[in-house]
Amino acid sequence: MGRAWCYGDSVDTDVIIPARYLTTTDPAELAEHALEDLDAGFASAVQAGDFVVAGSNFGCGSSREHAPVALKGAGVGAVVARSFARIFFRNAINTGLVIVTCPELVDVTDSGDEIEVDLAKGVASNVTKNQSFQPEPLPDFILEIVECGGLVEWVKRRTNAA
Amino acid sequence: MGQTITEKILARHSGRDEVRPGDIVMCRVDLAMANDVTAPAAADAFARMDVATVWDRSKIALVASHFAPAKDIASANLMTRMRSFALEHDIEHLFEVGRGGIEHILLPEEALTLPGDVVIGADSHSCTYGALGCFSTGVGSTDLAAVMATGEIWLRVPESLRVVYSGAPPPWIVGKDLILSVIAAIGDDGARYMAMEHTGDTLGYLSMDSRLTLTNMAIEAGAKSGIIAPDQTTFDYVSSRQAAVGRHRDWPTLASDSDAAYASEVRIDAASLEPMVARPSLPSRAVPVGEIEPVRVDQVFIGSCTNARIEDLRIAAHVLGDERIAPHVRLMVIPATQRVWQQANAEGLLDLFAGAGASVSTPTCGACLGAHMGVLGPDEVCVSTSNRNYVGRMGHPSAQVYLANPAVAMASAVAGAVAHPAEIRPDAPNLVPELVVG
Known part of the structure; x- marks a missing residue:
């Protein structure tokens, strides 16, 4: 369980991690600047297991993998959004940041609400509002990558099998 | 039912007779690209994949572009x-x-991206190469590492969005105005996950330089890829580039079937367009330049993978003529590649810009992403020929970026405020699109 940090539509990767910080690939350094240009207080106040809750097209723009790495490094338990931009979606799956497509949860959630996500059971809940929803399931193929723990392990499994 | 050009390319690269939107396929890759921002993380991920070496050393391009020099x-x-x-x-x-x-201007020059290819780039503007008739998309570093390890990538076959442009573009209208019109019409995620296929008689009037701008900004509407079926312009461009760099590979001529299925269609009456300007802080906030309120400008940037080709610099030079840059404006001109720089230099364009009070620099992505070479300070206003005007994109979060074509950008640099090029120069240029330097 964690608190919700709510934002709007089209949260782009330039505000998730501005280009001026792309001279490093270190997750801890990137985490210090997560969402800095959108919410300067986020990085210092976010706690492990908190949730970013956003509108449509989350993660649009640049292909920088630093974006999901920064959020994961900051301890974000999952990003719950109405929809995700496609490169961010792939990058999150590949790097192990949990992403949840659940417009209904976004609709009822305010910043500070307690959120709980149980992907095994397929339930996303706003505990504060006492409402639960079913997130959009991931396709089986993508679940396979998630279950491997990301793309690196998935590739290792495939190349070793071949 | 027929197939789109995108479906045909993905079918050929996944060993199938046909594919349909929603299918997940393993695709053979013809070229993998990364730059100085994405390659280091890709190299790290590659090392963790426990493979001895890359799948094909001749099919990987690594480009120092973002923080370079x-x-x-x-x-x-x-x-x-x-x-x-x-x-x-x-x-x-x-x-x-x-x-x-x-990279997005360099690789077509190098004849490394050809019609019918599958190109995977660790940069979101990798959709640019689709102007040549290839399937081309952006990914992150780990995906790119997997391609370097295996030569393959998993792709969900995208639905296609057909854009139909009609009519001859009026003076001053180039690819930038067409694609800003599309994004304004469908929104920042209007083509999310889709292949944006550009069609219509207007394309016959567009040089390859202008077409590359069209496909470059597919990502600003959320698209997976942008594509233009090869025609005579493509053939001429590819042939001349292959001859210039001495790199030859056969390529197929593919086109969408007349009964191919499209998820949606957008129609743009190109003949009635005005130059477009996107207000801060989303590309979809594009309107005709005549509707823009008076905006005093601090900086103008002519550069980036969107508009820093030789045609763009010729247009800018035509608008400039013997005028000077407004005293309170800083104009940064950054040709996209070494070849474009040399060509512009040979034509006297760089001297013209410098003589008028512009800063002319070596190729880099720098200013476009607020990395270096023209970072904006608090509340500064910039007219930019690049592709993104997001909050903080070019520097301080309070800076304001207006996106425009090179003619509008140069006119704004001379006027000191957002301006229609006809305010500076009554006649539009006659465009000679070919790149001459080998």
């Missing part, structure tokens, strides 16, 4: 990591400062 010690280290990876795996196409430029 190295802006500080940290960015020098990124380039060192990219260079070490290239040396370790004997990568054939490593483009260093002074021998490359911005």
Whole structure:
């Protein structure tokens, strides 16, 4: 369980991690600047297991993998959004940041609400509002990558099998 | 039912007779690209994949572009990591400062991206190459590492969005105005996950330079890829580039079937367009330049993978003529590649810009992403020929960026405020699209 940090539509990767910080690939350094240009207080106040809750097209723009790495490094338990931009979606799956497509949860959630996500059971809940929803399931193929723990392990499994 | 050009390319690369939107396919890749921002993380992920070496050293391009020339010690280290990876795996196409430029303009020049290819780039504007009739999309570093390890990538076959442009573009209208019109019409995620296929008689009037701008900004509408079926312009461009660099590979001529299925369609009456300007802070906030309120400008940037080709610089030079840059404006002109720089220099364009009070620099992505070479301070206003005007994109979060074509950008630099090029120069240029330098 964690608190919700709510934002709007089209949260782009330039505000998730501005280009001026792309001279490093270190997750801890990137985490210090997560969402800095959108919410300067986020990085210092976010706690492990908190949730970013956003509108449509989350993660649009640049292909920088630093974006999901920064959020994961900051301890974000999952990003719950109405929809995700496609490169961010792939990058999150590949790097192990949990992403949840659940417009209904976004609709009822305010910043500070307690959120709980149980992907095994397929339930996303706003505990504060006492409402639960079913997130959009991931396709089986993508679940396979998630279950491997990301793309690196998935590739290792495939190349070793071949 | 027929297939789109995108479906045909993905079918050919996944060993199938046909594919349908929603299918997940493993695709053979013809070229994998990364730059100084994305290559180091890709090299790290590659190392963790436990494969001996890359799948094909001749099919990987690594380009120093974003923080190049190295802006500080940290960015020098990124380039060192990219260079070490290239040396370790004997990568054939490593483009260093002074021998490359911005990847999305460089790789077509190098005849490394050809019609019918599947191109995977660790940069979101990798959709640009689709102007040549290839399937081309952006990914992150780990995906790119997987391609370098296996030569394959999993792709969900995208639905296609057909854009139909009609009519001859009026004076001053180039690819930038067409694509800003599309994004304004469908929104920042209007083509999310889709292949944006550009069609219509207007394309016959567009040079390859202008077409590359069309496909470049597919991502600003959320698209997976942008594509234009090859025609005579494509053939002429590809042939001339192959001859110039001495790199030859056969390519198929593919087109969408007349009964191919499209998820949606957008129609743009190109004949009635005005130059478009996107207000801060989303590309979809584009309106005709005549509707823009008076805006005093601090900086103008003519550069980026969107509009820094030779045609763009010729247009800008035509507008400038013997005028001077407004005293309170800083104009940064950054040709996209070493070839474009040399060509512009040979034509006297760089001298013209410099003489009028512009800063002219070596190729880099720098200013477009607020990395270096023209970072904006608090509340500064910039007219930029690049592709993104997001909050903080070019520097301070309070800076305001207006996106426009090169003619509008130069007119704004001269006027000191957002301006229609006809206010500075009554006649539009006659465009000669070919790139002459080999």
